Amino acid sequence: MRHRFHALCPYFAMFPETFAETWLDRLTRPGDVVLDPFCGRGTLPFQALLMGRRGIGCDVNPVAYCVTRAKTNAPALGLVERRLDFLEREYRARRYERSRRELPTFFRWTYRPETLRQVLHLRERLRWYDSNVDSMIAALALGALHGETNKSPCYLSNQMPHTISTKPAYSVRFWKERGYRPPRRDVFDLLRDRARYRYETPPPRTRGFALLADMRKLPRLARQIPGPVRCVITSPPYLNVTNFEEDQWLRLWFLGGPPHPTYRRVSKDDRHERSDGYWRLIADMWRSIGRVLADRAHVVIRLGAVREPPERLLEKLVGAALASSRRTRLAHHEVTELRRRQTRSFQPGAGGCKVEIDCHFVIG
Numbered sequence: 001m002r003h004r005f006h007a008l009c010p011y012f013a014m015f016p017e018t019f020a021e022t023w024l025d026r027l028t029r030p031g032d033v034v035l036d037p038f039c040g041r042g043t044l045p046f047q048a049l050l051m052g053r054r055g056i057g058c059d060v061n062p063v064a065y066c067v068t069r070a071k072t073n074a075p076a077l078g079l080v081e082r083r084l085d086f087l088e089r090e091y092r093a094r095r096y097e098r099s100r101r102e103l104p105t106f107f108r109w110t111y112r113p114e115t116l117r118q119v120l121h122l123r124e125r126l127r128w129y130d131s132n133v134d135s136m137i138a139a140l141a142l143g144a145l146h147g148e149t150n151k152s153p154c155y156l157s158n159q160m161p162h163t164i165s166t167k168p169a170y171s172v173r174f175w176k177e178r179g180y181r182p183p184r185r186d187v188f189d190l191l192r193d194r195a196r197y198r199y200e201t202p203p204p205r206t207r208g209f210a211l212l213a214d215m216r217k218l219p220r221l222a223r224q225i226p227g228p229v230r231c232v233i234t235s236p237p238y239l240n241v242t243n244f245e246e247d248q249w250l251r252l253w254f255l256g257g258p259p260h261p262t263y264r265r266v267s268k269d270d271r272h273e274r275s276d277g278y279w280r281l282i283a284d285m286w287r288s289i290g291r292v293l294a295d296r297a298h299v300v301i302r303l304g305a306v307r308e309p310p311e312r313l314l315e316k317l318v319g320a321a322l323a324s325s326r327r328t329r330l331a332h333h334e335v336t337e338l339r340r341r342q343t344r345s346f347q348p349g350a351g352g353c354k355v356e357i358d359c360h361f362v363i364g
């Protein structure tokens with residue numbers, strides 16, 4: 001059975017676990033340290049733990065950090081249940097009435113008043129940055145915060161996609177036109193239920209490492225890494241495709257952010273529209289990983305773009321590798337033309353990602 005932690009919380013533009021599994025199997029051995037400097041929902045470090053490797057995930061987005069930390073440092077189910085019971089016992093609806101009323105109209109259309117007060121309680125109380133138990137509860141809440149309520153009882157919100165949070169004005173218009181109302185949900189019951197479901201596949205015994213940081217800081221964070229990195233498997237933001245911060249705005253609010261979409265507050269690299277800025281980001285990635293990679297290490301990169309022809313993507317990626325100050329050799333590459341992607345269905349007019357390349361480099 002597929003491990004149930006993989007789908008703890010969806011993340012836009014994520015790679016499938018089979019991608020991580022195939023390359024880990026091909027290029028690494030048990031005990032090796034593997035790194036994803038743009039880890040998103042943490043598929044690579046988590047899959048690495050499942051395969052007996054030591055997995056490290058780094059990402060600048062708090063949603064990515066929280067989900068990766070939960071997967072790679074999962075506490076026992078009993079601890080999660082006990083903490084949820086405690087949070088429920090200490091919850092006082094009256095305490096959150098004022099903050100509920102002060103939120104923008106969007107929130108009243110998204111959640112029932114009682115659900116929203118409970119969400120506000122968790123938002124205030126969970127120490128997701130420091131505690132393994134709280135990061136697991138926060139990750140479960142992030143996965144339930146919004147989704148296709150009309151089809152599934154697992155979501156807290158009015159009808160929304162589960163992958164991205166739609167914008168406030170658009171969402172309210174959509175619900176008003178269709179007469180959609182938020183569902184009745186008890187947050188504590190729903191999270192207890194979701195936790196039991198996810199833990200039907202037991203968590204890995206070893207722990208991984210989640211870093212909330214710009215990947216440029218990796219060399220300075222090397223002390224938190226358990227040894228030279230034998231393999232990097234990663235997928236940086238694609239060229240001019242999507243903005244993770246905007247896509248995740250409601251989840252970012254839950255983790256303490258403002259109650260509206262933000263741009264370039266979390267990351268200035270999510271969506272480079274111009275190719276010169278984009279290739280500077282990729283060169284910065286090479287510079288950073290070049291300083292933490294072991295000799296004879298491997299680097300696998302999946303990249304995509306809307307308009308660039310694949311030969312140009314390849315040429316630029318190989319050129320950017322010079323910034324690593326290491327001897328790099330392109331061992332293999334593969335191009336995939338994409339017909340229909342998530343990126344297209346949720347961003348009318350955005351065009352979506354048309355081409356992806358996977359490249360395997362060997363470090364000399």
Ligand SMILES: C[S@@+](CC[C@H](N)C(=O)[O-])C[C@H]1O[C@@H](n2cnc3c(N)ncnc32)[C@H](O)[C@@H]1O
Nearest residue numbers: 014015038039040041059060061214215237269
């Ligand atoms: C294509 S996604 C990675 C998805 C991931 N492979 C998965 O399966 O979920 C790119 C990620 O890069 C992150 N990111 C953007 N700028 C960054 C930076 N400067 N340093 C680290 N992460 C960054 C985004 O937050 C996003 O999660």
